[in-house]
Amino acid sequence: MPAVPGGVYQSQGPSCMDRIKMGFFLGFCVGMASGALFGGFSALRGWFKG
Numbered sequence: 001m002p003a004v005p006g007g008v009y010q011s012q013g014p015s016c017m018d019r020i021k022m023g024f025f026l027g028f029c030v031g032m033a034s035g036a037l038f039g040g041f042s043a044l045r046g047w048f049k050g
Contacts, residue, residue, distance in 0.1 A: 014022070
């Protein structure tokens, strides 16, 4: 039985550009969520204050 080369069954990880896009997308989502949270809180506070 012939030997199977080592790299045949190894899966490739994400490329550098995939990692950059994923980091940008995660940062965008976290920024939007925190902005909505803090902005909504301050808007409600200003609305109830009067």
